Amino acid sequence: MIEERSSHLLFHATLIGSVLGLAATIYLLFGLAGYVASAWLNLFVAGSFVAAALASLFLFLKTLSAANSLGRGIGGVIVIFLAAEILLSLVPPTARDELTHHLAIPRLYARAGRIFEVSMAPYSYYPMLLDMLYTPWVYWGYDSVPKLIHCFYGFLTGFALCAYLSRRMNFIYGLLGFFFFISIPAVLRLNHWAYVDLGTTFYSTASLLCLIRWREDQTASSWLALAGTSMGFAASTKPNGFLAALILFFLMAFVLAGAPQRSVGKIARQMFLFIVMAALPVAPWLAKNWWQTGNPFFPLLAGFFPGHNTGDAQGAVTFGGLGIFAKRELLYGESWWQMAALPLRLFFSGRDDNPQYFDGVLSPILILFLPWAFKGKWREEKKLLAAFALLYLAFALFLVDMRARYVLPIVPPLVALMIYGVFNVYLRIKRPRYLFAILVFFALLHGFYLGRYFQAVGPLGYLAGRESRDAYLTRLVPEYSTFYYINHELPLTAKIYLLFIGRRAYYCDRDYIHDGGELPGLLVSAIQSARDSSEIGETLERKGITHLMVREGLLVRFLDNNLSPNQHILWNRFVAERLHARFRDRGYALYQLDG
16 A cells, blocks of 8 residues: 555655656747747646645545654655745845856746847856746746745656655654655755756656656556656756666666566667657757757856857866866865865765865765665665766766865765664664664754754845845845846946956846956956957947946956956056046945946
């Protein structure tokens, strides 16, 4: 009975995620056709999210009602953590990638009334499935709802884990897996940011769990179709979803190769279904990029697809051909043994807002019980879980700069293996209280992290009305006061060139441009090509620029280090003759380009 109920829960959790992915894909297609301002389209996508959230809540409460007192206690703790995340989600957006990408690009779409090519931002060409779900709410001005949508994907991932683990053990272990997933510090932090990492994590996890379920009953094509669809939605959410999809494809091939007495025709049909269902969700994104740039994977794989348009990505920061280990040695001075220990350090030494320490915090408990996880039954399933986590981590280690959120898809399979380890230890240990003590210790540790972080964000003052939205943003976003001045004092025809603002342009209500990378490529090019100071202004005016918003300290240091003496003279003359300071605050300044 519990196996049937748990399969039902996993199926519906995956189906709910797929329905949301379908709604986002429909929004993309109609948005490209110019219907972003359509009330019916926006209400359709918003209603899809509300219906998905209510259906999931109903299933979760129904699961809790079937649990015993211990299960309801764990469920109560889950509710407390989720309630804290909801409160944190209700404050205005302040996280970097919200302001540069996941809310800023949808806001450009909302202002234009259509989805169009944003060539100054290379990341706008990435698949943006969840951003489609965010766009209606940004259009209406409810920019806290995208955070709740991202949090919902974290909830769905925990719920899918709960369903899988409950089927193999019981609801107590399922709820324990649910809790430890949503309480991992990196997940807690992402739960109230309008990012997309939890979307990739959900879809890759759903695909993996459906693949495992199909392996058990290979006559059930619905599980295979859901596995393929979820794999496609993972690739539609973020570039690292392509990595997850590649690994899932190899695991699918491995499962097929290990099946006894199977005809070639049947293998081909099953593989065809899997690939077609995976291709359907990602095809619109590839087609969009092909049409806009000539490269379906732009800005990736530029050497294979020399497209007709590479955007306005001037000044992009790169390290040439340096690999991740050479970069870490150059940037952080790490020794060979520190870099060799990167996979372990990821779980023990993470720190928020520190790229050297993975810009996020995982937890040692994810690997603490691994030595006991592979004992007992279901070894083949455990091998698939471990293979996905190990391959994903290995590829990510060599392909990208290591960040905790970049490798978040490894967390659910590691949580599943951790719960298997806890289950096996419990069956063999003579004094279970020691096991309970370890679990309670890590639960309190994760709760302590949430408490400290909740205090640092301080949402209650804002939610209680003691602090206005503008005051809150001015306190937490250093450049906000300059944007406030721009929005209230400059004419609607103004166009701002953002320099060393980190492309955090979400709160700018006037037209703006920025360079594709961190460096001011347009400005440097204008200075280097100018024969006199007037030509610098002419280059900027041809772009329609009327004002420059500058982080002054960074711009001064950059120009000091990158201009020749003659170029310095031209720049200083241009500043004296053409630039007029309009506003300064907290290291940021607004200059008007005078005629």
